[in-house]
Amino acid sequence: MSLSESELITRFFRSCGAQRRDVALGIGDDAALLECAPGMQLVATTDTLVAGVHFPESTPPAALGHRALAVNLSDLAAMGARPAWALLALTMPSAEERWLEEFAAGFGTLARAHDVALAGGDTTRGPLTITVALLGQVPRGRALTRAGGRAADLLYVSGSPGDAAAGLAIVQGRLSAPPEAAPYLRERFLLPTPRVALGERLAGLARACMDVSDGLLGDAGKLAAASGVGVEIAFEALPVSPPLVAALGENAARELALTGGDDYELIFAVDPARAAQLERALPAQEWHYRQIGVLRGAPGARVTRAGTVMEFSHSGYRHFA
Ligand code: ADP
Ligand code: MG
Numbered sequence: 001m002s003l004s005e006s007e008l009i010t011r012f013f014r015s016c017g018a019q020r021r022d023v024a025l026g027i028g029d030d031a032a033l034l035e036c037a038p039g040m041q042l043v044a045t046t047d048t049l050v051a052g053v054h055f056p057e058s059t060p061p062a063a064l065g066h067r068a069l070a071v072n073l074s075d076l077a078a079m080g081a082r083p084a085w086a087l088l089a090l091t092m093p094s095a096e097e098r099w100l101e102e103f104a105a106g107f108g109t110l111a112r113a114h115d116v117a118l119a120g121g122d123t124t125r126g127p128l129t130i131t132v133a134l135l136g137q138v139p140r141g142r143a144l145t146r147a148g149g150r151a152a153d154l155l156y157v158s159g160s161p162g163d164a165a166a167g168l169a170i171v172q173g174r175l176s177a178p179p180e181a182a183p184y185l186r187e188r189f190l191l192p193t194p195r196v197a198l199g200e201r202l203a204g205l206a207r208a209c210m211d212v213s214d215g216l217l218g219d220a221g222k223l224a225a226a227s228g229v230g231v232e233i234a235f236e237a238l239p240v241s242p243p244l245v246a247a248l249g250e251n252a253a254r255e256l257a258l259t260g261g262d263d264y265e266l267i268f269a270v271d272p273a274r275a276a277q278l279e280r281a282l283p284a285q286e287w288h289y290r291q292i293g294v295l296r297g298a299p300g301a302r303v304t305r306a307g308t309v310m311e312f313s314h315s316g317y318r319h320f321a
Contacts, residue, residue, distance in 0.1 A: 003095050008123060013104060014026075016108040017112060018115045022037070031120065037137060040137040040138065041137065041138050042136075042137060043081040044134070044135050045072050049064065049068050050128075056168075058171070060106075060190070062106030063190040065106030065107030067192065068107065069110050071264065073110070074192070074195070077211060079136075079144055080142060080199050080206075081137060081199070081203075084135055086119065086134050087120050091124045091127065092125065145209075146223045147227050148208040149229060150227065150295065153272065154271075155294055156290060156292065157238075161238070161263045162254075162256035162260045163188035166189075167187065194264055198266060198287055205270065205277065206269060208223055209267070211267075212266070216259070216263065216265075223269065224295055229296060230298045231293060231300075231302075232294055232296050232301075232303075232304060233258070240257050269295055
């Protein structure tokens with residue numbers, strides 16, 4: 001590497017994230033020292049992105065920096081936590097200054113937007129692999145989990161699932177979308193929006209919450225199973241974006257909303273007795289979420305359409321393979 005490891009860290013990462021007063025000691029020593037606020041629980045998550053596995057090799061570095069943090073922010077959002085500190089373990093074949101600059105810009109812009117400090121990390125040579133660990137805080141006892149749902153709870157989803165899966169297919173050349181739809185869909189894959197503010201506001205309102213990364217139907221099934229119940233989703237209720245419908249038509253758009261991955265939206269279960277309170281506290285028009293189904297006593301995940309149960313295979317990619 002032309003740059004030494006310490007030059008690289010100083011130049012690109014030392015002031016990459018937000019400056020926070022609760023970072024007693026940040027980048028530069030053997031480990032970071034962080035001040036946890038009293039009455040709060042520490043919430044911790046990590047996610048790894050491997051080139052060619054979790055993102056196409058052609059992905060712009062700024063999008064990678066954004067994404068590596070966004071997927072972790074989404075996990076904390078799902079817990080109802082407020083993010084605070086990140087660690088970045090970066091493995092790359094060589095230290096390309098241009099690449100590092102763009103990567104750090106993508107990471108840093110999102111970090112500062114969420115007041116996340118980059119408190120440390122590791123830098124090694126090898127096949128491009130990005131691991132971010134993210135720490136946040138939640139008032140003791142208020143964290144949202146997958147396990148709190150009960151039969152008859154209303155199930156909601158934020159945003160418009162399916163967009164990111166279509167965006168990935170466009171990036172990979174498996175789907176061609178009309179010119180007015182393609183840029184939006186591509187961006188929904190490249191620059192996912194973690195629903196951090198929504199997750200934090202849902203703590204105390206929702207009974208269970210989870211972020212959707214592997215496909216809405218499968219993930220809703222996981223939330224239901226963790227809660228010891230099942231789930232029923234109404235096909236017609238699935239929110240699909242106009243660009244996704246423009247690219248695929250209504251029917252395939254809804255199928256992709258159920259099975260496509262990389263959405264980083266939240267699904268959450270709410271006691272029906274609190275639905276009105278939810279709508280008052282977080283107007284759906286403003287916060288962009290919609291009820292898509294209910295939890296039910298019978299285990300498993302099923303989708304109904306015009307009152308009948310749909311056969312559903314997890315093959316969202318098939319229609320444009
Ligand atoms: P050590 O030899 O103790 O592992 P390093 O030389 O790896 O120390 O790291 C020096 C300092 O730089 C540490 O504070 C570490 O947390 C930080 N650091 C290393 N790589 C990164 C990175 N990619 N992003 C942020 N901080 C980093
Ligand atoms: Mg190290």
